[in-house]
Amino acid sequence: MTFADHLPILPIIIPALAAPFTLLVMRRRRAIGVGIALVSCVAMLAAGLAMLVRVSDGTILAYAVGQWPAPFGVVLVADRLAALMLVLTAVLALIALLHAVVTRADRKGWHFHPLFQFQLMGLNGAFLTGDLFNLFVFFEVLLIASYGLMLHGQGPARLKAGVQYVVVNLVGSAVFLIALGLLYAITGTLNMADMGLKVAMVPPADQGLLRIAALLLVSVFALKAAVAPLHLWLARTYAVATPAVAALFAIMTKVGVYALIRVVPQVFGEGAGAAAWVPAPYLLPAALVTAGIGFAGVFAARSLSEQAAYAVIGSTGTLLIAVAGWTTATLGAALYYLVHSTFACAALFLVADVAARRRGPFGDSAAPGPEFAGRSAVGLLFITAAIAATGLPPVSGFIGKLLILKSTAALPDWGWTWGVILGTTLIGVIGFARVGSAVFWQAAPGDKIPRAPISSADCAAPVLALALLAALSAGAGWASAYADAAAAQVLDPALSARAVLGERAR
Amino acid sequence: MSYEFLVASGIGVLVAGGIFLALRARTFQVVLGLTLLSYAVNLFLFASGRLVIGRPPIWDAVRGGAMREYTDPLPQALVLTAIVITFGMTAFVVILALRSFLETGSDHVDGDIAGRDAPDEIADDAKAQAERP
Amino acid sequence: MAFALTLLTLAALPFLAALAIAVLHAAPRAVQSAIAGGASAAGTALLAGLAAPVIGGAVPSARWAWVPQLGLDFTLMVDPLGLMFAGLILGIGLLVVIFAHFYLEAGEATGRFFASLMLFQGAMLGIVIAGNVLLLLVFWELTSLASFLLIGFWQHKPEARQGARMALAVTGGGGLALIGGMVLLGLVAGSFDLATILTRGDMVRASPLYPAILALVLIGCFTKSAQFPFHFWLPHAMAAPTPVSAYLHSATMVKAGVFLLARLWPVLAGTDLYTGIVTGVGLITMIFGAVVALFRHDLKAILAYSTISQLGMMVMLLGFSREAAVLAASFHILNHAAFKAALFMSAGIVEHETGTRDIRRLGGLGKAMPVTALIATLATASMAGLPPLGGFISKELMLYETPKIALLGLPWLVTVLATLGATLSVGYSLRLAGHLFFGTPRAAEPFARAHDPGFGMWAAPALLTVLAVLLGLVPMTLAAPLMGAVTGAVVGAPAPAFDLALWHGVNLALILSLIAVAGGAVLLWRHAAALALWERARLPDAQVMFKMALAFADTWVRKGIVAVHTPSLQRMLLATFTVIVALVIEGALTGGGAFTGSRPGLPAPPLAIIAWALLIAATAAVVSASRQRLRALIFVSVIGLIVSLTFVQFSAPDLALTQISVEVVTILLLLLALNLLPKAPPLLSSQPRKWRDGALAVTGGVLIGGIAWAMLTRDPGPSIAAFHIANAKPGGGGTNVVNVILVDFRAFDTLGEIIVLGIAGLGIFALLDTAARGSAGSRLARWQEDVPHSPERHPMMLVAASRIILPLTLTVGIYLFLRGHNQPGGGFIAALVVAIAFLVQYLAAGFDWSDARRRFGEHQLIAWGVLAAMATGLGATAFGANFLTSAFDYFSLPLIGKFELASAMLFDTGVFLTVLGAVMLALAQLSHIAQRAARAQAAKRPAERQDGGAA
Amino acid sequence: MIAYALAFGFAALGLALALNLWRLVRGPGLADRILALDTMVINVIGIIVLAGIASGSGTSFEAALLLAMVGFVGTVAFAKFLLRGDIIE
Amino acid sequence: MIGDASLAEVLTSALIVLGSTIALIGSWGLVRLPSLIERLHAPTMATTLGLGALLAASVVWFQLARGMWTAHELLITLFLFITAPVTANMIAKVHLHRMRLGETDAPPGPAGRPAPPPGDADWATYEAPHPGTPGDFAGD
Amino acid sequence: MMSRLFPHPGLSVLLVIVWMVMVGDFTFAALFLGLVVAVAVPLFTAPWWPGRPKLRFVPAIGYLGVVLWDIVVANFQVAAIILFKPTRALQPAWLTIPLELTTPEAIAVFAGTISLTPGTVSSDVSACGQYLLVHALHASDPAREIAKVKARYEARLKAVFV
Ligand code: NA
Numbered sequence A: 001m002t003f004a005d006h007l008p009i010l011p012i013i014i015p016a017l018a019a020p021f022t023l024l025v026m027r028r029r030r031a032i033g034v035g036i037a038l039v040s041c042v043a044m045l046a047a048g049l050a051m052l053v054r055v056s057d058g059t060i061l062a063y064a065v066g067q068w069p070a071p072f073g074v075v076l077v078a079d080r081l082a083a084l085m086l087v088l089t090a091v092l093a094l095i096a097l098l099h100a101v102v103t104r105a106d107r108k109g110w111h112f113h114p115l116f117q118f119q120l121m122g123l124n125g126a127f128l129t130g131d132l133f134n135l136f137v138f139f140e141v142l143l144i145a146s147y148g149l150m151l152h153g154q155g156p157a158r159l160k161a162g163v164q165y166v167v168v169n170l171v172g173s174a175v176f177l178i179a180l181g182l183l184y185a186i187t188g189t190l191n192m193a194d195m196g197l198k199v200a201m202v203p204p205a206d207q208g209l210l211r212i213a214a215l216l217l218v219s220v221f222a223l224k225a226a227v228a229p230l231h232l233w234l235a236r237t238y239a240v241a242t243p244a245v246a247a248l249f250a251i252m253t254k255v256g257v258y259a260l261i262r263v264v265p266q267v268f269g270e271g272a273g274a275a276a277w278v279p280a281p282y283l284l285p286a287a288l289v290t291a292g293i294g295f296a297g298v299f300a301a302r303s304l305s306e307q308a309a310y311a312v313i314g315s316t317g318t319l320l321i322a323v324a325g326w327t328t329a330t331l332g333a334a335l336y337y338l339v340h341s342t343f344a345c346a347a348l349f350l351v352a353d354v355a356a357r358r359r360g361p362f363g364d365s366a367a368p369g370p371e372f373a374g375r376s377a378v379g380l381l382f383i384t385a386a387i388a389a390t391g392l393p394p395v396s397g398f399i400g401k402l403l404i405l406k407s408t409a410a411l412p413d414w415g416w417t418w419g420v421i422l423g424t425t426l427i428g429v430i431g432f433a434r435v436g437s438a439v440f441w442q443a444a445p446g447d448k449i450p451r452a453p454i455s456s457a458d459c460a461a462p463v464l465a466l467a468l469l470a471a472l473s474a475g476a477g478w479a480s481a482y483a484d485a486a487a488a489q490v491l492d493p494a495l496s497a498r499a500v501l502g503e504r505a506r
Numbered sequence B: 001m002s003y004e005f006l007v008a009s010g011i012g013v014l015v016a017g018g019i020f021l022a023l024r025a026r027t028f029q030v031v032l033g034l035t036l037l038s039y040a041v042n043l044f045l046f047a048s049g050r051l052v053i054g055r056p057p058i059w060d061a062v063r064g065g066a067m068r069e070y071t072d073p074l075p076q077a078l079v080l081t082a083i084v085i086t087f088g089m090t091a092f093v094v095i096l097a098l099r100s101f102l103e104t105g106s107d108h109v110d111g112d113i114a115g116r117d118a119p120d121e122i123a124d125d126a127k128a129q130a131e132r133p
Numbered sequence C: 001m002a003f004a005l006t007l008l009t010l011a012a013l014p015f016l017a018a019l020a021i022a023v024l025h026a027a028p029r030a031v032q033s034a035i036a037g038g039a040s041a042a043g044t045a046l047l048a049g050l051a052a053p054v055i056g057g058a059v060p061s062a063r064w065a066w067v068p069q070l071g072l073d074f075t076l077m078v079d080p081l082g083l084m085f086a087g088l089i090l091g092i093g094l095l096v097v098i099f100a101h102f103y104l105e106a107g108e109a110t111g112r113f114f115a116s117l118m119l120f121q122g123a124m125l126g127i128v129i130a131g132n133v134l135l136l137l138v139f140w141e142l143t144s145l146a147s148f149l150l151i152g153f154w155q156h157k158p159e160a161r162q163g164a165r166m167a168l169a170v171t172g173g174g175g176l177a178l179i180g181g182m183v184l185l186g187l188v189a190g191s192f193d194l195a196t197i198l199t200r201g202d203m204v205r206a207s208p209l210y211p212a213i214l215a216l217v218l219i220g221c222f223t224k225s226a227q228f229p230f231h232f233w234l235p236h237a238m239a240a241p242t243p244v245s246a247y248l249h250s251a252t253m254v255k256a257g258v259f260l261l262a263r264l265w266p267v268l269a270g271t272d273l274y275t276g277i278v279t280g281v282g283l284i285t286m287i288f289g290a291v292v293a294l295f296r297h298d299l300k301a302i303l304a305y306s307t308i309s310q311l312g313m314m315v316m317l318l319g320f321s322r323e324a325a326v327l328a329a330s331f332h333i334l335n336h337a338a339f340k341a342a343l344f345m346s347a348g349i350v351e352h353e354t355g356t357r358d359i360r361r362l363g364g365l366g367k368a369m370p371v372t373a374l375i376a377t378l379a380t381a382s383m384a385g386l387p388p389l390g391g392f393i394s395k396e397l398m399l400y401e402t403p404k405i406a407l408l409g410l411p412w413l414v415t416v417l418a419t420l421g422a423t424l425s426v427g428y429s430l431r432l433a434g435h436l437f438f439g440t441p442r443a444a445e446p447f448a449r450a451h452d453p454g455f456g457m458w459a460a461p462a463l464l465t466v467l468a469v470l471l472g473l474v475p476m477t478l479a480a481p482l483m484g485a486v487t488g489a490v491v492g493a494p495a496p497a498f499d500l501a502l503w504h505g506v507n508l509a510l511i512l513s514l515i516a517v518a519g520g521a522v523l524l525w526r527h528a529a530a531l532a533l534w535e536r537a538r539l540p541d542a543q544v545m546f547k548m549a550l551a552f553a554d555t556w557v558r559k560g561i562v563a564v565h566t567p568s569l570q571r572m573l574l575a576t577f578t579v580i581v582a583l584v585i586e587g588a589l590t591g592g593g594a595f596t597g598s599r600p601g602l603p604a605p606p607l608a609i610i611a612w613a614l615l616i617a618a619t620a621a622v623v624s625a626s627r628q629r630l631r632a633l634i635f636v637s638v639i640g641l642i643v644s645l646t647f648v649q650f651s652a653p654d655l656a657l658t659q660i661s662v663e664v665v666t667i668l669l670l671l672l673a674l675n676l677l678p679k680a681p682p683l684l685s686s687q688p689r690k691w692r693d694g695a696l697a698v699t700g701g702v703l704i705g706g707i708a709w710a711m712l713t714r715d716p717g718p719s720i721a722a723f724h725i726a727n728a729k730p731g732g733g734g735t736n737v738v739n740v741i742l743v744d745f746r747a748f749d750t751l752g753e754i755i756v757l758g759i760a761g762l763g764i765f766a767l768l769d770t771a772a773r774g775s776a777g778s779r780l781a782r783w784q785e786d787v788p789h790s791p792e793r794h795p796m797m798l799v800a801a802s803r804i805i806l807p808l809t810l811t812v813g814i815y816l817f818l819r820g821h822n823q824p825g826g827g828f829i830a831a832l833v834v835a836i837a838f839l840v841q842y843l844a845a846g847f848d849w850s851d852a853r854r855r856f857g858e859h860q861l862i863a864w865g866v867l868a869a870m871a872t873g874l875g876a877t878a879f880g881a882n883f884l885t886s887a888f889d890y891f892s893l894p895l896i897g898k899f900e901l902a903s904a905m906l907f908d909t910g911v912f913l914t915v916l917g918a919v920m921l922a923l924a925q926l927s928h929i930a931q932r933a934a935r936a937q938a939a940k941r942p943a944e945r946q947d948g949g950a951a
Numbered sequence D: 001m002i003a004y005a006l007a008f009g010f011a012a013l014g015l016a017l018a019l020n021l022w023r024l025v026r027g028p029g030l031a032d033r034i035l036a037l038d039t040m041v042i043n044v045i046g047i048i049v050l051a052g053i054a055s056g057s058g059t060s061f062e063a064a065l066l067l068a069m070v071g072f073v074g075t076v077a078f079a080k081f082l083l084r085g086d087i088i089e
Numbered sequence E: 001m002i003g004d005a006s007l008a009e010v011l012t013s014a015l016i017v018l019g020s021t022i023a024l025i026g027s028w029g030l031v032r033l034p035s036l037i038e039r040l041h042a043p044t045m046a047t048t049l050g051l052g053a054l055l056a057a058s059v060v061w062f063q064l065a066r067g068m069w070t071a072h073e074l075l076i077t078l079f080l081f082i083t084a085p086v087t088a089n090m091i092a093k094v095h096l097h098r099m100r101l102g103e104t105d106a107p108p109g110p111a112g113r114p115a116p117p118p119g120d121a122d123w124a125t126y127e128a129p130h131p132g133t134p135g136d137f138a139g140d
Numbered sequence F: 001m002m003s004r005l006f007p008h009p010g011l012s013v014l015l016v017i018v019w020m021v022m023v024g025d026f027t028f029a030a031l032f033l034g035l036v037v038a039v040a041v042p043l044f045t046a047p048w049w050p051g052r053p054k055l056r057f058v059p060a061i062g063y064l065g066v067v068l069w070d071i072v073v074a075n076f077q078v079a080a081i082i083l084f085k086p087t088r089a090l091q092p093a094w095l096t097i098p099l100e101l102t103t104p105e106a107i108a109v110f111a112g113t114i115s116l117t118p119g120t121v122s123s124d125v126s127a128c129g130q131y132l133l134v135h136a137l138h139a140s141d142p143a144r145e146i147a148k149v150k151a152r153y154e155a156r157l158k159a160v161f162v
């Protein structure tokens, strides 16, 4: 048993330790607390990258927590997809944390850093676990932490939105538990791989229950992913959240998508009887509508943060359009676009904040404010972020959308898909251009804002996010190759079954 | 009348009550609704181990470690976890509701606010003509 | 790959220049324009180096892999067509930079200007030398973005912002269509490599997708090249500084569409569909643009519409699908680039010098600014197609081809309309020159200011005009080789023999152009009358329509979005529950299988039925009394009691214990909160809504109850729990299997669970700590008891009981904790019991008294609890086992005898601490703000009494 | 014999619960409902004890103990709420 | 049927019948007695002799029939003896309080309202306990 | 030393008993743990019960016996009342009992005893702490009731609490 063998659990342990420590030191020694938080994020990134390297050859690491063999204990499964999500999370976390610290947003209320670390623990756990109930637990961890973070800074708007966000998710959790109970009652197991094998043996008499359970579970994931019509909770929640937090939340809807990608092929794939590919008839239409609504929202929104929030919805829709294909090509395209859209939306939230901090009373709303220092620079950041979010060249979103277009061309409904993807891009472009030109070009009567100019340090985080997008475009060849490999791995549940269950898999 | 019917119908009634209350407009009613829902969910999860009388999953020398001697312990463990989590969530939402009431002066679930706060049209389009020299 | 480096440099130069200028945005203008000009010059030089071999037939190209999965490679290639365009882009680019250097006013953001300009140059250059259609798309959209920035350069002008957005919307949108078309094209042709695609024309034209591809590609081209009905953005783009108009909107960007048509000519051209659409659209555009140009008064508007018209002519020629027509188009591209750029710059000069662009306020400028007049007049003559200028030759070539094309089955139609177009272009050209430089000044003031600018400013247009003249005088020597090569490249075959000359003897073409000239003269002569006619006829304006469409979309999309997304929790939940219910029904209907299983039911004794009745009644009461909140809470605790009893009955002692203790804490929590909430608020929901929700609720209840029934009446299959039971004692060292699962088999869940509780505690603290401040604080201060209360705060008997209860309960708690591993109990239950023991103290003796005796901070409890649990997990790794691996052993001491120590106990301690901390944190904090409220109340009372006394 | 006694006991306590329910629903005052709830707890303890005798195992004993220990907290809190509004002050 | 077991059975059965009967009567009293303050007396029976007998039955049964020495039932009695008077006291206070408020759903009952104690001090429910007196236990 | 280790010996004894009763089997291990608890818990909870009263054991035991007997008797009396006495024949009454006990603990035990015997409920204490308000379910002669409880309980309690 060497240190390397514990690799899969590190991304969970690191924040789980960092959180209580920051909690203990924060009150007296701020700097140390922030230091711990940053170090923890870097360590997480390191662990993620190590895992990425480790699994890039196709190996699937299975880590039996408590050394109880799967399916009896909880097992962590690190494959290409998990590693990808972990690295993505860690990088995003660094960006968000950087912004929070630089803009001192972390001081606007209690316990930002412990909550932040716990949030990351929940995310990493959700990406790693190979056990359905454990997935529920980690969902709850990341949710309760997100409640705290979403309310960070408080104020009426956040509290109002908070009530709705929390209640909706509580209902979601309730449904999750019902689905779990039903699945356990039918299959007698909680381990995903094991359940994938057991569903094949479900007698005809229980097929109805099986399908119901599957539909309930999928609908929970759809709620987390904010798929129309279950997306209503998202827009205001994200728009009012502290920008650094909102940036981190860019990954939250992706958790729902991830869960779909992870669970459907593994548990409800071929041979799942009545539950085979259970979301199939609904996912594509819902995704198309979601994408449409999202970018229509971008078009209709009246402030940068609101646009960012709707862009999250739109990007999730676009992403799920590809997922709904359930082929290696489409899933690969989806994974590439997932990474891209996460950073793009995060960048939007951050740029919106940078602008709002400079426009004083005008915030990031489309009302023309006085000129402010570095307007064209911030404007340039916004344009880049907007290009990325809409998927125009030369940023990675373009490549992502090309991948999706190309991979979906073979599918029966490609006409709809293409129409929506290209159409939403246009709506998005127009929307961003309007609000952007109002915020960054139009000067209201009365010149520069009479406030002390803000140091441009707060541009660091958004610039970093955009730089990552540039890298993602430059390295698109490698990235999409990895994404395809990850997709292929996910779509072959036998692989992970063998890795997790060993000889039990037969 | 079988126990199975009593439990199942009980769950159903709790769910119905929960959904109805969750759809009310006052935070406190919604909290009550969520409470009912969580009772129902815990019972449901518990029921996934079926109903067994007089065989608690506690080892004794006589019965040893044979599955059939005991009721299914796993759902019980899951429910325990669920109860704890639900308690945490309920506590949080209760206090959030109270806090939002204190902040906004209304215990309406939407804080008595509908629509958005942002200006309704982009100034650029409206002011375009006016601005022209 | 011999040319790889050259090509790469060629493509990269403008971008590097843009970057450099952006970095040096504060540097003096000279530096910036030097960089820009230098880059353009260098590029031109590189290109010149390539010219000879390319015209000689070589096609320098280089390829770097980028996204293989996509077929997107970074391929660059320069063939004659690309060469010609690249030449225009770089050469005219250089001149524009020089012109702009003198044109821009002092204090303008020259950095931003030149950076954007070079960004555009790079993008445009990319389009014409891209060897991969996907790469071409990248550059294509990039030009739209660059033009967006350049048109909007004068940010303070609303027309600039709107013009920029319109251009972006139209060309960008067209670009998206083009993306669709190109990806389809690539998929059909089996490759995205341009060279390969060009060889697979037949395959493409044969494909059923050909119409779709054609439509999408043409939309892209037509929007970019401002073809009717997508032309309207171009005049609005004239809000840009004149150098931009000269560069993007006459010489280069608007020709991108023409370029792409030419580029894909071998693949797409040759079908009736193609000829029909492209010729038709080009022809209409040519005439339409010319007519409008004839009646505009703004110099730049006239030039813009003339550009539209000229582009229409080129598109039409390409539409003919004939080699000779392609030659004509190519030659006209060259001519137009030369004279139109010159004209834009001249217009810029005129505006610069006279301060106006309104042709009605100008005139007779020939005396005031002879040089400009000479340059502009010659350029105009070329535009009018008068000999001996290049424009004349290309027009001749066109009119020579038109009779060979039949449109709508009418062989003469194209000829007639083309001649009409030519006539009109003569008309607006003559008017431009005539009304500008000849005759008498129409307004004194602009004329007074007018005089020729410095050499720097007229050098560029002069050079271009000279080019335009030479293209007419010595076309063969100057352009023939290039034209031949270009035509060959476009048609993908050796070009037919041709002769570019002013004089081919008297033929139809010559007669037609004489008619055109004569007609043009007449138009100039009768212009006033024609203008009156024009202004009476109100033709529908595409731009107005576009604006209306956008406004309409804006209004209704916004209305829709706002309507749907009104942040209403009730709506969110309604949607959620509806979806859930619908899905369950769907599953039940399509899934099949039996409703009731075969498991024999357990007969229920009367007592059970009574308990059930209690549950139903209590639930009903909670629902019906949900607004008499205290009563509702009483019924809630009845439900809790029945649920606990259920757990007892069905062999779940641990659950019973947990339920009982959680119940108490929850009720305390709700009571604390309720004290500050309205007790019996007015009714909100309307009656119909209640019925709707009721129906949904009942459906949901029936469905979930039904599922539960189906589940309960089925015998369980083999379960992983068998392993848990079998290994609880031998493997986990405990006889309470549930507890062993919690602290060992699935301890990982428990770890997450306590963390959830801990986070909840932290979140609650963060929420309540601020409650004393801001509006919440003031509201707390204004807090009123809604009913008169008893003055007694700490009833004696309660206090007395609480004193003895604390030690007793703690003892029981310790007991429950220690035995948890083997008997019902455990860390969580113990923690709740202990918490309750302390809460009783708070309840009896009050917050201050109890809090003063508190030993540990709740935050510390939570932190140490999580750390203890983590430490247990990590401890295992120290022994080379996996995280959270448990260990236990039996020890024995004299007297005391055999006892067990299990690492799980340490883990359970972590659980205990966290739960205790979280529960205490939540309730203590909550009671605390309630108390602040009470204090605020008490503080107010004496004041009131005094008021009473005074009254 | 013991079986009959147990049957009688369960029946009697069940009936008691039903009577409590009547008072619980009928009220009239909140205090009456609270009292009914308190009595219900006592009767449930009795039922659990009987069940323990019936099953011959002590596993359900702690449930009864816990009810006896913390059951009153709810009752007291309700009462305190009616008296003072603020249950912890 | 002579012997421990049968004795145990007889004893246990008797105790069970006694206890459950008392509990039932208590609940009946809760239903039939005229007002809150009278009803308050009824459950005391269930708490004391009712549960007492049942717990005794349990002790006897496990002791004599099963040979398991269990006395932990006594703990339940212990806790009930501590808590029952408190709950009764609190509910009585609520009754007193509401009588003064004259709430319609809290009729005084046959005994009517209590007379104030001799001296100038009123009952604690109506007048905060004077500092230093036993009533001021927590010491405000 | 002993007093610091056992701030309240009576409580410690009670806890040991409670512990052994809970554990249910007499092993040294159990006793040892019980002793640990009996020492630790009172020490830990000392601040929560300032000024604990001292009490005499023997009288306490006696008192307990009397109370238990009275409870049983009272149960049957009240049962009879509930079952057979019509409401109109019921004579509920408020008893104001002058207190001789002075410590809150003693008064609490006294009042508790009264409440535990069915038929009487201690309802309140006077603000001055000198009177106890008791409600009697059926008291034809309130004065006799008062005298009885004072004689049977209060007198004995004065001996228990010193
Ligand atoms: Na009582």
Ligand code: NA
Pocket: E041, E044, F114, F115, F116, F117, F118, F119, F120, F121
């Ligand atoms: Na009594």
